[in-house]
Amino acid sequence: MNLCILFGGKSYEHEISIVSAIALKKLLPEVKHFIFLDSNHNFYHIMAEQMQSKFFSSNAYQKAPKIYPKKNGFYVHTLFGEKPLNFPTILNLIHGGDGEDGIVASLLDFYGIPYIGPRNPACVLSYDKEFVKSFATSRGVKSLTHHVLYRNETLLSDLEFPVIIKPARLGSSLGISIAESQADLQYALDSAFEYDEKVVIEPFIDGIKEYNLAGFKGKDGMCFSFIEEPEKNKFLDFEKKYLDFSRTGNAKEAEISAELKQILQENFTKLYINAFEGALIRCDFFFKDNVCYLNEINPVPGSLANYLFKDFRAALETLLLALPKPNGIKVDYALLHQIQFAKGK
Amino acid sequence: MNLCILFGGKSYEHEISIVSAIALKKLLPEVKHFIFLDSNHNFYHIMAEQMQSKFFSSNAYQKAPKIYPKKNGFYVHTLFGEKPLNFPTILNLIHGGDGEDGIVASLLDFYGIPYIGPRNPACVLSYDKEFVKSFATSRGVKSLTHHVLYRNETLLSDLEFPVIIKPARLGSSLGISIAESQADLQYALDSAFEYDEKVVIEPFIDGIKEYNLAGFKGKDGMCFSFIEEPEKNKFLDFEKKYLDFSRTGNAKEAEISAELKQILQENFTKLYINAFEGALIRCDFFFKDNVCYLNEINPVPGSLANYLFKDFRAALETLLLALPKPNGIKVDYALLHQIQFAKGK
Structure with a gap:
């Protein structure tokens, strides 16, 4: 299996992505290259033997080589310029922001770097x-009824309790809670609004x-x-899902x-x-x-x-073997030529 | 008005974006800096006086300084390394692919470069x-009924003619045509499928x-x-909209x-x-x-x-004065510390 695992990201699920990458490393011991995206949007080239949680939580990763994406791959600066790293296909393992919101997919597609992972619209x-x-x-797939509420909006509809309240854009159960009655509602909303300015409220069906x-x-x-x-x-609380x-x-x-x-x-x-x-x-x-x-x-x-x-x-x-191919669009300037011709210049 | 206009892009609307940028340059003569994204995803720094269609259609732009996005802005290589360009706020004027599909928005947000333009989800x-x-x-906003058809799919529903057929992901009237009857349908579909593997069919209401x-x-x-x-x-055909x-x-x-x-x-x-x-x-x-x-x-x-x-x-x-601020997410590794503590290592 020739893969390079990309993990981390600027998100509330940054640490979860580290845990997830360490788990994959155990499952796929043949994977040699890892790319860590720290929460300042710097990329680092991490070797398999460095894949331990302490390496990241202690900031030791900052001594790893800084790398950056460019056309067709990742590069590293050298004394004499820069060097392509020729990594194998990237596996996007960034959970939450950056990885699941389309930012990293867009970046990889922009630079023409092949990857396993959802494309931008899917994200x-x-x-x-x-x-x-x-x-x-x-x-044609059903889902539960819901309300959407933005921070500073007032909930107008009457709710049938219990409800489950979730930050709209977050995985991993962060900020999710159940309100059994009106009395719990404000606290549950506040918990969710800590993570996102938009929350989704659904019936909680025990x-x-x-x-x-x-x-x-x-x-x-x-x-x-x-x-x-x-x-x-x-429901799975954060610690539980974290271990998950x-x-x-x-x-x-x-x-x-x-x-x-x-x-x-x-x-x-x-x-x-x-x-x-x-x-x-x-x-x-x-x-x-x-x-x-x-x-x-x-x-x-x-x-x-x-x-x-x-x-x-x-x-x-x-x-x-089934990764989508990017569209090949060629620009021949036929229309600009036509306009210039029409204008006589 | 302190702005830097970003235009071009890898898309069928590449040339339209050039025309659009030249028009804006006339309207905002105080704008000094332009960034051209060519169809190979290279960025070039273009000066106001170079903003003429021939400069692009003749490929003369390739002699302009190549630049690239990095944290907080665009940079140019110099003899001694690299130099930040300190451009003012970017105005995203890339129509169609790259500009309207969220790729460039993701790129600018990733690098923390401020811009006028739709954010990735809006795109x-x-x-x-x-x-x-x-x-x-x-x-709560209505739109016309529609069918979606992918290339290689067969249209199952009976259509009430006339219908208007559009590539799903394209602006500027490219590939759009009206089918007055079943006889026109295949040609109209073929025209649209030239630009996208997904088309949308709507009633055409004269x-x-x-x-x-x-x-x-x-x-x-x-x-x-x-x-x-x-x-x-x-409806507006391409040449007409182009001039538009x-x-x-x-x-x-x-x-x-x-x-x-x-x-x-x-x-x-x-x-x-x-x-x-x-x-x-x-x-x-x-x-x-x-x-x-x-x-x-x-x-x-x-x-x-x-x-x-x-x-x-x-x-x-x-x-x-009203551009959205990016979320500030801080990672403190509290959870990784907690796991390490629990494991006793």
Whole structure:
């Protein structure tokens, strides 16, 4: 497996991305090169043996070679100028801001650097918990009803409690809480507004069935992981989910009917095709009264949901062969010539 | 007015952006610095006196200094290393790909370079003619019914002719045509698929009223242009719209009721707030049977719709004072420390 893992980012999920990258390093010991994006937007070239949490939390990483993206790859300054690093294909493992909001995807596409990961439009449509619902609707996939509230706005609608309140643009359960009644509401809103100026409010349905499914499109069609029914502690709090990002053993496969499996895979496919090509994503679904609802799309899932794949390495190898090609647009100035000709100059 | 105009881009609208930048240069003679992004993704520093179409179509621009974005600004290589260029605020005038799809917005935000223009999410939501309809719906703004078709897909629905067929991700009327009947359909689809693998099909309503309105949010609230009822030649073909990008004289204000004006401004505001901050955009509306429909949002309108503003310079100056600030996210590694502590290492 020839990959270079890009992690870190300027985001609330910066540390989670480090944990996630360390987990992948354990799973893919053949990966030699890592790129760390620190929270000041500097890139560093990190070697496999440096991939330990202390190396980052102690700021030791700042002594690693600083690198930068340029046309067709990453470069490093040398005494005599600069040198291309000829890294293999990048794997975008930046969770949250930078990695899932399209910033890094745009950067890599701008410089023509090949990568595994969601492209910019896929990021924007899935990163925001409001937009992802519009997107799902446009693909014929249901999601729970919701309210959107911006900081400084007043909530006008009457809510049916309990509700779950989430920062609109954040993964990893940060800032998420449940309000059982009006009395809890303000505190829950304040917690969410700490992370984003926009929050999404949804009904909280206790005991609703939840199923997680990962997958991607390979050259010969869709490839799916097995399905997990994640453990329920009301909802995953940050510490719990944090540890979740370091999972490397196989999860327990959900015991569900072939029919339900097919429904989940069909919904996944509706969301994926013509949007997420090039990425391994995880879709989290709810299932209630025989209806499937999208909970969320993780365009860069923690440790890329390795624990849902029986052969994770083979999955990545299949995806590597199916990365989207950038559009080749040629400019010949025919129209400018035409205008100049018309003007006689 | 202290601005640096960024134009060009790797897109079918590359030449249109050059025409647009030349028009702005005429309107804002005090602007000294221009940045040209060629179709190979190289940036060049162009001086005001070089802003003539021949300079680009003859490739003379390739002798201009090559520059590149880095943290907080653009830089140029010198004999002794590199030098910051200290440009004033960038004005993103790249139409179509790169400028309106969020790539350049992401790049500028990544490097912390201030700019006038739509931010990445606003680009993605408005650049694609399918997504913009979902977005409008989520904001309570109507748009015409539509079908989406990808290359190699077969159109399953029966169409009511005439229909108008558009590449999903392109401005400037490129690849747009009207099919009066089934007989015209394949040719119209082929024309659109030349530019994009995704097309949008809408009813073509002859004689529908169309109104164009530009605006932005300043420090003290929304600022609107006057409203134009654009000339109708069935629809603007490329050459016509191309010339449109070089307009510098004031358009004719539409003679409409105060009520209609208010309706259009209200719809504009619904679309703009919490999405397009930092950008001057133009919304093109249809009006039929007393209902307002969004036709399209131009997140980087041709020559920034100067012809709709009685005082265009004052409009830009107002917008310059209201650019969004990037989020300040600090990483303190508290969680990594906690994990290390828990593990006893």
